Amino acid sequence: MSDSSLFIYVLAVLPVILLLSSLLKPSNRKLSHIPTIGPSAPLLSYYGVYKFLFHGPDMIREGYTKYKGGAFKIAELNGWHVIVSGPSLSDELRKAGDDQLSFEEAVNTSLQIQYTLGPSIHHNAYHIPIVRSQLTRSITGLFPEVRDEIIASFADAIPLTGDEWTAVPALDTVMQVVCRTSNRMFVGLPKCRDPDYRALNVRFTIDVVMGAAIINLFPDVLKPIAGRLFTNVNPSVARGMRHLEGMILERYRAMEEFGDDWTDKPNDMLQWLMDVAQGEERTVRALVLRILTVNFAAIHTSSTSFVQALYYLAANPEFAGPLREEVEAVISAEGWSKAAMGKMRKVDSFLKESQRIMGLGAVSMTRKAMRDMVFGDGTFVPAGTTVSVAATVHHDEAVYEAPDVFDPWRFANMRDEWARARSTRCPGRFFAANELKAMLAHVVMTYDVKMEEEGVLPPHSHFGTAFVPNRTAKVLFRKRQE
Ligand SMILES: *[C@@H]1O[C@H](CO)[C@@H](O)[C@H](O)[C@H]1NC(C)=O
């Protein structure tokens, strides 16, 4: 079944699911003091859920405007989502410890990890410290490889002839580039270029996102069935094993023969995982699943962010000039390096502004309450509730001048404020930021870009709080003319 027909099928049965879950839903008495956006009567609140799926950002904006600086709630299928705003509540949420408001548990729920990735990924997240430390530390040393893969993957994905314009599906192209570039650091050459291996990782990423979205439509008691029907983990792992088994066994042989270090020891994510994996995690199957998981984490958010920036650039080609000037100046002084990426303030600002204006979603800093919690203003949140900050702050006139205007240089001189407004817990954020800057710098230095319909940004959509970029629009590329 194709993605869209599967989705339509699920949406068609949604009313039945909603009715079923209304009979199974816990009461909301403990939350009755928090105002509701959308209907809150027991059965009617399911109309609110339905509305939220398709008009999430509008509802968040309504709540933000009505209850600015306070809290409001929105009905989701499996309970209430409490959304706070204002510096004081946002700060409290950010500072709360993991035993109080858990980031991992919120991710566990939104991604339905035990079905979409498997229980071992959540119970033993040993890849996270590796991403946070080893991957981040290696950005400088491995930069030449990342740069090399960005050049090669754009060149392969965009077949240019002379000075002609070539139209390519933007999201598809960006996912290919991100997948190859990330895998240069995950499994190295030549595997990162293998067409079937790349297709597998892109497919797996889409499977996780779609699978989680669908499973989250079902009430908890039906989730195990939905999990069986709408996920594809085992066939994906089997396909990944065909690609990586030989490499893994070969590396184990070398580890046995030479110990911890040897000439030509690979320096990539797979090896870092193999160096520390314990027990069950040492099996080929477990390592392959781990590699698929880091691929999902690397490909999904980076591609969503980058494609939106690319749409803005293609719809406003006049922004290429200032970006080129900056990249040229930095590169002629520094060459292509991680340090150089750190000095490209306009490139950085362009990426941040496209994220600000579209965002990865209508809420941020989502956490799950592990025990009852009382905020400083008296707002009571019972254990088990999902809590977020309204991302509407990024469209607040009190915070940003002309918030609905795309101003690509807005952040060039205010990075600290941004960092505070958008604190992210993603362990791979430094790797991702570096990769996206290197990609945007490469695009402006190498190509002219425009939209098919000149000057027009392709329409995007939302699913619940999640921003969904346009998945089919094409961007035109040609060899850079000036
Ligand atoms: C992850 O969430 C599911 C419910 O969606 C829950 O059953 C499971 O226990 C959670 N995992 C952990 C380790 O808490």
Ligand SMILES: *[C@@H]1O[C@H](CO)[C@@H](O)[C@H](O)[C@H]1NC(C)=O
């Ligand atoms: C994506 O963009 C194209 C071209 O602008 C448009 O025709 C299409 O309807 C858009 N898709 C969605 C889902 O908005």
